[in-house]
Amino acid sequence: MNKLLGSRIDQIPDSVEAGVDTRHGQVLYLENINVSFDGFQALKDLNLYIDEGELRCIIGPNGAGKTTMMDVITGKTRPDTGTVFFGQLVDLLKMDEPSIAQAGICRKFQKPTVFEHQTVFNNLELAMRTNKNVWSTLFASLSGEQLDLIDEILETIGLVGQRNFLAGSLSHGQKQWLEIGMLLMQQPKLLLVDEPVAGMTHQETERTAELLLALEGKHSVVVVEHDMEFVRSISRKVTVLHEGSVLVEGEMDQVQNDRRVAEVYLGTLC
Amino acid sequence: MFSMGLLKNDLGGRIIFYLLAAAAILVPVCNLVVPETSVFYLSSYTVTLVGKYLTYALLALALDLVWGYCGILSLGHGAFFALGGYSMGMYLMRQIGERGVYGHPILPDFMVFLNWKELPWYWYGFDQFWFAMLMVVLVPTLLAFVFGWLAFRSRVTGVYLAIITQALTYALMLAFFLNEMGFGGNNGLTDFKDILGFNIQSDATRVVIFVLSCVALAAAYLACRYIVESKLGRVVLAIRDAEDRTRFIGYRVERFKLWIFVFSAALAAIAGALYVPQVGIINPGEFAPLNSIEVVIWVAVGGRGTLYGAIAGAFLVNYSKTLLTGSLPEVWLFVLGSMFVLSTVFLPKGLVGLFSKDGKEDE
Ligand SMILES: Nc1ncnc2c1ncn2[C@@H]1O[C@H](COP(=O)(O)OP(=O)(O)O)[C@@H](O)[C@H]1O
Ligand SMILES: [Mg+2]
Numbered sequence: 001m002n003k004l005l006g007s008r009i010d011q012i013p014d015s016v017e018a019g020v021d022t023r024h025g026q027v028l029y030l031e032n033i034n035v036s037f038d039g040f041q042a043l044k045d046l047n048l049y050i051d052e053g054e055l056r057c058i059i060g061p062n063g064a065g066k067t068t069m070m071d072v073i074t075g076k077t078r079p080d081t082g083t084v085f086f087g088q089l090v091d092l093l094k095m096d097e098p099s100i101a102q103a104g105i106c107r108k109f110q111k112p113t114v115f116e117h118q119t120v121f122n123n124l125e126l127a128m129r130t131n132k133n134v135w136s137t138l139f140a141s142l143s144g145e146q147l148d149l150i151d152e153i154l155e156t157i158g159l160v161g162q163r164n165f166l167a168g169s170l171s172h173g174q175k176q177w178l179e180i181g182m183l184l185m186q187q188p189k190l191l192l193v194d195e196p197v198a199g200m201t202h203q204e205t206e207r208t209a210e211l212l213l214a215l216e217g218k219h220s221v222v223v224v225e226h227d228m229e230f231v232r233s234i235s236r237k238v239t240v241l242h243e244g245s246v247l248v249e250g251e252m253d254q255v256q257n258d259r260r261v262a263e264v265y266l267g268t269l270c
Numbered sequence: 271m272f273s274m275g276l277l278k279n280d281l282g283g284r285i286i287f288y289l290l291a292a293a294a295i296l297v298p299v300c301n302l303v304v305p306e307t308s309v310f311y312l313s314s315y316t317v318t319l320v321g322k323y324l325t326y327a328l329l330a331l332a333l334d335l336v337w338g339y340c341g342i343l344s345l346g347h348g349a350f351f352a353l354g355g356y357s358m359g360m361y362l363m364r365q366i367g368e369r370g371v372y373g374h375p376i377l378p379d380f381m382v383f384l385n386w387k388e389l390p391w392y393w394y395g396f397d398q399f400w401f402a403m404l405m406v407v408l409v410p411t412l413l414a415f416v417f418g419w420l421a422f423r424s425r426v427t428g429v430y431l432a433i434i435t436q437a438l439t440y441a442l443m444l445a446f447f448l449n450e451m452g453f454g455g456n457n458g459l460t461d462f463k464d465i466l467g468f469n470i471q472s473d474a475t476r477v478v479i480f481v482l483s484c485v486a487l488a489a490a491y492l493a494c495r496y497i498v499e500s501k502l503g504r505v506v507l508a509i510r511d512a513e514d515r516t517r518f519i520g521y522r523v524e525r526f527k528l529w530i531f532v533f534s535a536a537l538a539a540i541a542g543a544l545y546v547p548q549v550g551i552i553n554p555g556e557f558a559p560l561n562s563i564e565v566v567i568w569v570a571v572g573g574r575g576t577l578y579g580a581i582a583g584a585f586l587v588n589y590s591k592t593l594l595t596g597s598l599p600e601v602w603l604f605v606l607g608s609m610f611v612l613s614t615v616f617l618p619k620g621l622v623g624l625f626s627k628d629g630k631e632d633e
Contacts, residue, residue: 098521098522099520109514114512116512117511126508134525137502
């Protein structure tokens with residue numbers, strides 16, 4: 001198993017690996033981020049640091065700016081001010097979405113988004129970390145190792161039996177897992193997961209928690225979630241966002257007993 | 271062999287392939303060998319008509335690749351077809367030489383008529399077949415490249431893209447109508463005499479161009495099938511269904527769109543170049559916005575996103591057009607419109623959807 005992982009690390013292009021310098025133990029730096037839409041401040045002087053291998057939960061009421069924060073990290077939205085660094089050296093504000101993804105930051109959308117008209121297998125194949133330019137894809141074929149990797153991820157996300165199903169035929173929960181599987185196919189350093197258990201049954205939520213916990217250590221994971229029980233079940237450290245900036249950051253118990261958090265969530269939480 | 275491997279899971283494609291092979295063998299025989307009195311005789315009129323349908327089918331195939339697979343609704347594909355046609359027309363014009371009405375050794379009739387003394391620079395080289403064939407592909411693909419680069423980079427999609435493709439072909443139509451542009455204005459290019467030294471009116475030449483059209487359609491079909499079966503084809507489908515998702519797993523969506531758009535424009539241009547010697551004329555009417563919309567209807571009626579559906583649709587709609595415009599020309603547009611509405615409402619997968627099982631074949 002370890003050997004397998006070792007060999008896979010070799011496939012990661014040098015340029016990318018060399019660029020992400022996490023010697024200081026931190027994989028993501030967001031500093032003084034401001035984003036406004038037509039005068040409305042969605043993010044206000046936001047600061048956030050994510051450690052290597054950390055599993056972090058971000059909570060906050062609707063409209064707090066959680067999705068916008070992910071948009072900033074992944075290149076979808078350019079902040080008005082601020083800096084975003086991936087490791088010590090990679091300035092994400094200078095990169096577009098595909099290069100950020102190729103550098104190792106992958107995101108799951110709030111609304112599960114998979115390629116509905118293609119099979120589960122093909123969804124994973126498309127996401128796989130490999131050369132993604134036009135000519136290479138025109139002449140691409142799968143190696144044995146790549147096939148093994150897809151099978152391994154199918155196992156991880158519990159969709160072995162659905163391998164050749166169209167993604168559109170999956171249940172809501174299965175689509176969420178497939179999308180997480182697609183992130184894993186990219187062997188990312190950092191996963192951004194937006195509301196993974198929204199609309200899931202209790203059992204599905206538990207499985208998702210297990211899945212995310214299993215990633216801890218191997219990848220840094222940032223999870224945005226409303227479901228406090230879910231957050232309690234997975235998280236070490238919690239960041240509370242409110243009106244575009246960090247309200248409180250700390251251990252779950254600490255955060256839950258915080259007076260300001262209670263105020264913000266009054267009525268929305270029991 | 272290679273081609274049959276590609277068509278292994280593609281019954282529609284195999285049928286089209288066999289039909290094209292049969293046509294390429296039987297049509298020459300029935301037109302050139304069979305005596306005119308026989309029931310098996312095929313008139314030159316029919317040969318040319320079917321040859322014209324073949325070029326329309328190639329144009330429909332090109333559109334299906336971008337629209338059916340990549341979700342780019344181009345309402346301007348007729349422009350690439352017409353530009354390919356004009357390049358071929360320019361070659362054919364220069365072959366006329368002294369045989370024009372005014373007998374000028376170099377200038378085409380319309381230039382003499384306009385009192386032009388010299389050949390405009392952009393007509394240079396078109397007396398050479400190889401150069402003209404190069405331009406057939408180069409000019410439309412260059413236009414597609416520049417247009418696509420600007421549009422896709424600015425992330426123009428959906429209806430907005432459809433509208434600017436209409437605007438593109440409309441603008442070209444207006445430009446080609448102008449006499450000063452030097453493409454024959456209103457009348458376009460016509461009165462062709464010969465191609466590579468062969469009389470363009472002769473049965474043998476017509477049959478050769480017919481066979482070439484079959485070959486071009488078959489080759490283009492295989493190329494398109496290869497593309498849609500490749501990983502690139504799956505990326506393109508992914509872009510159609512979830513563009514953002516595709517971008518966020520690391521694909522440069524704009525480049526894929528541009529590539530497929532330019533390739534498609536090249537196919538449309540080749541179709542135009544094969545069309546012109548068969549119909550004997552190219553004029554600015556070919557740029558008419560309605561022409562491009564008709565192509566979309568052929569593909570929708572046949573069934574988009576299948577490749578063979580586009581070909582079937584092109585034949586079916588155009589055959590109906592031939593029948594109807596002969597007898598009841600004024601109702602044709604209404605029939606065309608109804609075909610489109612009926613197929614979108616009742617047959618979202620087009621006519622071929624009636625014959626294929628729902629869903630796609632899994633391994
Ligand atoms: N593209 C946009 N244009 C205008 N307003 C936006 C846009 N994206 C987000 N917003 C606004 O910014 C605020 C934060 O949104 P979002 O980040 O989606 O919150 P959350 O994910 O925490 O619920 C909301 O008030 C939302 O309406
Ligand atoms: Mg959100």
